[in-house]
Amino acid sequence: MKIAILGYGNLGKGIEAACAQNPDMELVGVFTRRDPSTVKTLTNVKTYHADTILDMKDNIDVLVICGGSATDLPKQTPEYAKYFNVIDSFDTHAKIPEHFANVDEAAKAGGHIAMISVGWDPGMFSLNRLYANAILPEGKDYTFWGKGVSQGHSDAIRRIEGVQDAKQYTIPVEAALHAVRNGENPDLTTRQKHTRECFVVAKEGADKARIEKEIKEMPNYFADYDTTVHFISQEELNRDHAGIPHGGFVFRTGKTGLNKEHDHVIEYRLKLDSNPEFTASVLVAYARAAYRMNREGMSGCKTVFDVAPAYLSPLSAEEMRAHLL
C-alpha cells in the first residue's frame, strides 16, 4: 500500500523509518508546509508542498498526518479525511469526542477511513484498559507513565526566566508499582504515583535557587510532585539527555469468584527508547488496517477500539492462527 506523510518532524521521520521495516508499504512522498526544497528526508523520499497534495490523490492509499494535537490535527484530520484514508495520533484525551465527531462526518462524506488517536497513550494503553475492563468488570485501573521525557514539562521549565534549556523525566514510584502489582489495590495520590526529575541548563549569572523554587512550585506541572532539579551544562544535557525515551504501565487488578475470593493482576508495560519512533510504528500498523478496512467498504472515523487485530498484521489469517494464536 502507498503511504504519504504530512508533516516532517520527529513523528514524520519515525513513519519514514517504520515504512522501511514493512515490505508491504511504499512511502510515496512527504508533504510539508515548509519550502519542500529545504526539507531533506532520511531515505531520499521526495518532498512536496502540502498545498499540492490533492494532485497526488490517486497515488496515496493512506495519509499519515503527523501534526500536533493542539492546533494542527483538529483542522487537518477532518480536512484531509474528505480526500484520503487518514490516520493521526491526536492525544488530547479530553477533546477526543469532539475530534471524533468532526472527523467522522468528513470521513463518511468522503467514503474514507479516518483512524484517530493512534499511538501508545491513547492507543495501546487504551486497548489494554478496554480489554482488561471487559475481562475483569470488578476491579481497579492504574496507569503509570515513564521513565520518560515529558515534552510539555520540559517546555514549561524552558519558559522560566534564566533557563537556557531543560529536560524533564517523569518517573513512576517503585513502591507504588510494587503495591499495585502485588494486588494491594492502593489508593494513590498524585505524589505517590510519580516523581519528576529535571535537568536544567541555567543562563550565565541566573539565580539558580529562584529557578529551582519556580519549578518546584509551578501549579499543575510540578507542585503536586516530589521534584528534583539538577543544574548541568549544555554539553552535559546534549550528551546525556538527547534521547526521547518513554513508556509506562497499565494495570487492572480485579476479583472473580462468587465471593470475590480470587485476585488477578493484568499488567501491560512499554519500555521505549524512542517515543516518536514507537508511536510511528503503531501508526503504520494501523495505516495497514485503515487501508484494508476501507477496501472492504468501511468508512468513517475509527479508533483502536474499532479495529479487529487481524487487520494490523501482514500475515494471512491462516498464518496468524498457525503461528500466533
Add this chain to the structure above:
Amino acid sequence: MKIAILGYGNLGKGIEAACAQNPDMELVGVFTRRDPSTVKTLTNVKTYHADTILDMKDNIDVLVICGGSATDLPKQTPEYAKYFNVIDSFDTHAKIPEHFANVDEAAKAGGHIAMISVGWDPGMFSLNRLYANAILPEGKDYTFWGKGVSQGHSDAIRRIEGVQDAKQYTIPVEAALHAVRNGENPDLTTRQKHTRECFVVAKEGADKARIEKEIKEMPNYFADYDTTVHFISQEELNRDHAGIPHGGFVFRTGKTGLNKEHDHVIEYRLKLDSNPEFTASVLVAYARAAYRMNREGMSGCKTVFDVAPAYLSPLSAEEMRAHLL
C-alpha cells in the same frame, strides 16, 4: 443476552460466577452429560441433560462449551455451532487450524458465530503476540508461563507407581525474565526459561527415591528442566496446594530507526489466583462479542484476532472513547 453452559467442571463454574459479574448477561441453564438431578450449581441455575439442549434453542443467545480440548471440543464445537452461537477454549495449539476449519463450516451453515480458542493462552497472550509483532516487525518473541499449576504435568506425576497425589508448578526463571526485560535478547534453552517444582504425596511404603528419579527423567515433561521434588503429606497438599493459580509473560523486544538504533520492550503479564475463573471471564467477554457480531449479520468461526475490541465492552462507543481511550 442469554447464556447457557455446556459442561459443569471448573471452567463451567467459572462461567457461572462471571455471568453474575456482568449485568447484561443472564445465565439460563447448565447442560450436562451427567444426570442433571445430581448436579448442584453454585447459584441455583437450573440444570438440564445435554441431550435436551435443542429444546431450548430459542432461549439461548450464546452457548459456552466448557469441555476438554482432547476429545470434547473437537466434536462438540462443530456440532453445536450448527444450532447456536458458541464459544470454546480449545487450547491444543497445533490443532487449531483443523479445529477452525471444522467449526467454520458448521457455523456458516447454521448462520452462527463460533468463537474458538478463547482464554489467556490461546487468547490474551495470542492477542499480545499479534499486536506486538505488527508494531515491531523486527524483533523477538518470548512467552513465559507461571508461576502456576500445570494440570498436565501434575497428572503425569500421578500416573507414576507409588504416587497418591501430586501438584506441579511451572516457574519462570527470574534471570531469564530480567534479561529479556532488559532488552538483552537472549537465546534461551528450555532449561533456562522455566523450572518445575513438584509436591508429591507418596503411597505408604513407596520408594521415594525411585519416584523422584522417574519424575526428573520423564521425557518431554521434566527431563529438559531443573526439577525439584518435595514429598509432603496429603494433608499438606490439601492445605497448601488446593488452588489453581497461573499466569505468565508475553514479551516482544524490537528495534526501530533507520539504523535499528532504538530498542523497545513490550511486556504483558498475567498473575492469576484462579486459572479457570480468569479463563471464564475472558470467555464471557467474548460471548458478548459473539452475540453482537451475529446480530450484525456475521457468521462463521472467529478467533480473538477477528474481534474488534469494542465488541467486548458493555460500554457504548461514546463511553469508551470518553473514558478508556
